[in-house]
Amino acid sequence: MSSKALAERAEDAPPRRGRRKEARPGELLDAALDLFVEKGFAATRSEEVAARAGVSKGTLFLYFPSKEELFKAVVRENISGRFAEWNEEFESFEGSTAEMVRYCLNVWWERIGATRASGITKLIISEARNFPDIAAFYHQEVIQPGMQLVRRILLRGVDRGEFRAVDIEYTIFSVIAPMIFLIMNKHALGACIPQDYPMDPQRYVNAQVEILLHGLCVPEKKA
CATH class of the missing domain: 1.10.10.60 (Homeodomain-like)
Structure with missing residues (x-):
């Protein structure tokens, strides 16, 4: 032998x-x-x-x-496999939609953003164009379900009269984009930020929630 x-x-x-x-x-x-x-x-x-x-x-x-x-198994284990759980939480949530938005972003950071799994997002952003098959998989397993969940949250707020009748499809990006920035800061951009100005993820998430829910303009006083 x-x-x-x-x-x-x-x-x-x-x-x-x-x-x-x-x-x-x-x-x-x-x-x-x-x-x-x-x-x-x-x-x-x-x-x-x-x-x-x-x-x-x-x-x-x-x-x-x-x-x-x-790679597909890693994504399913760490990210896409959680959408069933998150949709169940959406169905059973009893608070206001504003509270739901705050809960959603904070829980997403705790369960994904603050973990090693957040590095998968940076990987996809960096390499998706070179690997169209895994990009298509990620779009189907993560991006589409994520956008659908955010869409359901926004529609809940509009239907209940808690949110203005905004352009839902583009407002979805206003919810998602700040969290993508936070991930990229953690895995790439952080090296470019001065050491005396560290990024506090919790403060950042809270600030983004406030802007999403209230905007920057002071409400006009009624005459």
Whole structure:
């Protein structure tokens, strides 16, 4: 038997006593998330993910047959899989729509923006044009459901007479864009901000909510 065949048999053999057990899918996804955020999609290699998870490349491919499928699984695990939960919260929310907007942005920051998963957004912005298939996947799994949820929130406010009859389709961007900036500041732009002026995410989110809900103009006094 050749040395290559022996090596392959060794890789596929059950782990010896005292060695780490083969990683489960969750551990592989965790390692992949770290590397995608650190290095980007193009620069991350499947063997690096396997090595960080402590398994063979063959084991990785048993669960995820390609790097593209691995990336899709990371997105579903960390972002798009949460939309069912968020829509359920929308249905059961009992406060005003203004309170819902405030809750939505703060919870999004806590569950996504402040976590490693926020780096996926920066990756997509940086590399989407070079990988149209993953860009299309991200649009379908994250962008469309996200816009639909924001649309439902805004329509709720208009239907209840709490918000003005604004251009809903473009107001969606006014809700989403500030949060994209916060992510980019965390993962890229932060290096350009003076050290004596650090970005406080909570203050930033609160300020954006106030502008969204009240604008900058002082209401005109009635005669």
